[in-house]
Amino acid sequence: MAFQVSTIKYSGKINVTPLGAQKIELGGQAAFPFYDFEGSLPHKTKLALQIWDIDPGEGYSAPLAEAYKGALGDPGTWAKKAVEYGADIVCLCLKSTDPNDQNAGAAEAVAATQKVLDAVDVPVIVFGVDNKDKDIETLSAICEKFAGKNLIVGPITDKNYKQIGAQALAYGHTVIARSPIDVNLAKQLNILLMDLGIKADKILIDPNTGGLGYGMEYCYSVMERLQAAALLQADDKLQQPIINMLGEEIWKTKEANQKTEDVPTLGDQVSRGVLMEVTEAVSLLFAGTSLLVMSHPESLKIVRSFIDKETDGGDLKDEGFIKVPITPIA
Amino acid sequence: MALTGIQIFKLLPGTNCKKCGSPTCLAFAMNLASGKAELEKCPDVSDESREKLSAASAPPIRPVTVGYGDTAFKVGGETVQYRHEKTFFNPTAIGGLIEDTLSPGDIAAKVKRWQALQYNRVGLNLRPELAIVKGGANLAAAAKAVVDNSDLSVILYSEDAGALKAATEALAGKNPLIGPATVANYKDVAAVAVAAKVPVWLKAKDLDEVAVLTKGLNEAGVKDLVIDTGARTPKKVVQDSVALRRAALVAQNRDYGYGTITFPNEITDSLALQVAVAASLVAKYAGIVVLSDLDGAVVFPLLLQRLNIFTDPQRPMTQTEGIYPINDPDENSPVLVTTNFSLTYFIVSGEVEASRVPSWLLIKDSEGLSVLTAWAAGKFSGDDVGQFILKRSGIVDKIKHKSVIIPGYAAAISGDMEEELPGWKVAIGPREAAHLTKFLKEFKVE
CATH class of the missing domain: 3.20.20.20 (Dihydropteroate synthase-like)
Incomplete structure (x- = not known):
């Protein structure tokens, strides 16, 4: 008798969630990631690149500074470059508004967003600094100014969901609901947002992504459990697509920023950072992500190729990807 | 596949001879099913049953x-x-x-x-x-x-x-x-x-x-x-x-x-x-x-x-309690103390290293809890941390000053710590490790 794979019957599916005015769609999964032998998976995971509203300066990872050379400091130019590199979506991070740093206000945040929207025609995520009051100030203004553009704004937490949520609802944007690596807290925040009147397909779940080697496993298991709740138990309060802000987590680690000559056992610095980002991205794909916000364009290229072959089948060919140099060890 | 007690019972001789130490074959079968007894104890089990039982108790994926x-x-x-x-x-x-x-x-x-x-x-x-x-x-x-x-x-x-x-x-x-x-x-x-x-x-x-x-x-x-x-x-x-x-x-x-x-x-x-x-x-x-x-x-x-x-999700990873010198510190370098949750250690040590400020990082055993949970659970209390710094850690032999930085989330323990550490200055660090660089660059030991 021919081998038959044991299959699962799913009772729920992830909401199809349109992003931007262009209506790129996320979600729709009716099976665990890549398990197309037992359920339909209409949309591949989308890939965003993260850009800053200001020049990141000397603290920025050297491999990223190199990749975006000439674009740093101007969000419009940087956004264009991200799209040239293949990003489906651009994620503008409002770094200038951090009260612990430059503490820029709503006007600057609106201006930076305007530049990005003028420069590219892909959906745009506008991401605050995870500071309750500052994000209320900037994201509320952005929601109002760009009414009807269906921006994706966040992070929204249980501390500021009322203010930012109301603005997003009033002006037709999608929200990123961030909760601290916990299934029940994710559900609670979704309920609060839906009680405000926000439609189920206007919310993304941000489970608060941990970096590779820096707590990724917590987020990984919470995502698997979120998927199980959404697909097996058909919990309609958890059927939102998951977004992972992973690039930043990778490139802020010590190991991504150590020079090749300082630690030859860790190999070439650029390849190492790129492959750390790829490795975490692939892990999160299998945990159930719908949208990965990445940093390095080369990581995005590799992950895109992987997703295509993992979905459509066929051989994985080298399309001019980074050649990992073998680092000699004395 | 694990068998139930009743399924196992059907494979036993049914003599109730008590030689296995259980009063009946059924009781023995129940103990086998729950892993409290071993089949070897039964002197009369047939070879055929033995094979079936050992096959059934084998792990589903052979290591x-x-x-x-x-x-x-x-x-x-x-x-x-x-x-x-x-x-x-x-x-x-x-x-x-x-x-x-x-x-x-x-x-x-x-x-x-x-x-x-x-x-x-x-x-x-x-x-x-x-x-x-x-x-x-x-x-x-x-x-x-x-x-x-x-x-x-x-x-x-x-x-x-x-x-x-x-x-x-x-x-x-x-x-x-x-x-x-x-x-x-x-x-x-x-x-x-x-x-x-x-x-x-x-x-x-x-x-x-x-x-x-x-x-x-x-x-x-x-x-x-x-x-x-x-x-x-x-x-x-x-x-x-x-x-x-x-x-x-x-x-x-x-x-x-x-x-x-x-x-x-x-x-x-x-x-x-x-x-x-x-x-x-x-x-x-x-x-x-x-x-x-x-x-x-x-x-x-x-x-x-x-x-x-492959980390066990039910057991937090921990860092060994002790002194961790970062960026080659000396007797005038600042001292930071935090919990032994491995993530806490990684993030804090990474940020201290990135700051390039020579520092001593003290890791105190808090049963693998992060700062906020350890503090809430009483595993990172003022007298406990004070005792650790003064007596167990050995840091006093390495420094000439009397300053220690505690995590912002544990700010509430500073009073108790100062009582435990007479003459010491207990400074409250930032809540988030990401702000440590700025903090350390401005910090002066006393």
Whole structure:
């Protein structure tokens, strides 16, 4: 008798969630990631690149500074470059508004967003600094100014969901609901947002992504459990697509920023950072992500190729990807 | 498949002789089912029942030990599909390919380089553990060159049973995994494995053929097996891996109850893409992944992923209590204290290092809790932390000042600490480690 794979019957599916005015769609999964032998998976995971509203300066990872050379400091130019590199979506991070740093206000945040929207025609995520009051100030203004553009704004937490949520609802944007690596807290925040009147397909779940080697496993298991709740138990309060802000987590680690000559056992610095980002991205794909916000364009290229072959089948060919140099060890 | 007490009872003699120590056969059966008794205690059980019972109590995916010494590892032995259901037990082994056409000198250089790829993290040594030696005529000499120049364990890769025999003999005591056993050669490979008592990996053309080979090899006397389903595309290799895990755990099909070996190096030539494929296989159940070459940029990300995926979700990782000097501190350098949750340690030590400010980081045992939870649970209280700094840590012998920085989330303990540490200044650091650089650059010890 021919081998038959044991299959699962799913009772729920992830909401199809349109992003931007262009209506790129996320979600729709009716099976665990890549398990197309037992359920339909209409949309591949989308890939965003993260850009800053200001020049990141000397603290920025050297491999990223190199990749975006000439674009740093101007969000419009940087956004264009991200799209040239293949990003489906651009994620503008409002770094200038951090009260612990430059503490820029709503006007600057609106201006930076305007530049990005003028420069590219892909959906745009506008991401605050995870500071309750500052994000209320900037994201509320952005929601109002760009009414009807269906921006994706966040992070929204249980501390500021009322203010930012109301603005997003009033002006037709999608929200990123961030909760601290916990299934029940994710559900609670979704309920609060839906009680405000926000439609189920206007919310993304941000489970608060941990970096590779820096707590990724917590987020990984919470995502698997979120998927199980959404697909097996058909919990309609958890059927939102998951977004992972992973690039930043990778490139802020010590190991991504150590020079090749300082630690030859860790190999070439650029390849190492790129492959750390790829490795975490692939892990999160299998945990159930719908949208990965990445940093390095080369990581995005590799992950895109992987997703295509993992979905459509066929051989994985080298399309001019980074050649990992073998680092000699004395 | 685990049997119930009643199912076990039906296989027992039913004499209620009490020789096993239980009052009745039924009571003994219940104890067997719950793992509180051993079948050996029953003097009268038939051989047939014994076989059925021991087969039923065997793990659904057979754990197979490969290799020797520090790099020995287990393949299989898993009991769940998702790590949060319990845990994954046996981390995916990572290895590089050695062609036997390389000169012994080149092999020596390569495996010495591979052996240097070791990383210490949370008290664990992360490293790739394997060389996969592939070829025919020179297999024995190449395998010998690997073990003579490194402590890496070895997988032999040749369809020529004669070459496997010679190489297995050259690796006596090193417990190599040998193969591939195929429908064409499996009897010959089995003979080599039985004689040398080593495990075998089999290569099928599809999942149907896997069962043909596992049955055939079992009949030929080889019980310790590792499966290669023959899949060589990223999609097929993952889907086969999932199919095998479910066949063993859900359908409880013994023919598929073995760990797997996978070959990202035969799926793509690009080393970067091999990492992507290997990452999918570490997440999705592979026992072994083979890469075309090993380098820090390639193995380090996979080792971190493996550490994360195979960490027991019910037990937090901890850092050993003690003093951690960062950026070469001296007697006037600031002292920071935090909890022993490994993530807390990593993030704080990473930020302190990035600040380039020479500092002493004290890690206090808080039972693996992060700062906020440790403080709330009373595992990071003022008198406790004060005692630790003054008496247990030994930091007072290393510094000339009396200042200590505590985490912002534990600000409430500063009063109690100052009582415990007379004459000391207890400074409250930032809540988030990300703000440590700024804090340390402005901080002055007193």
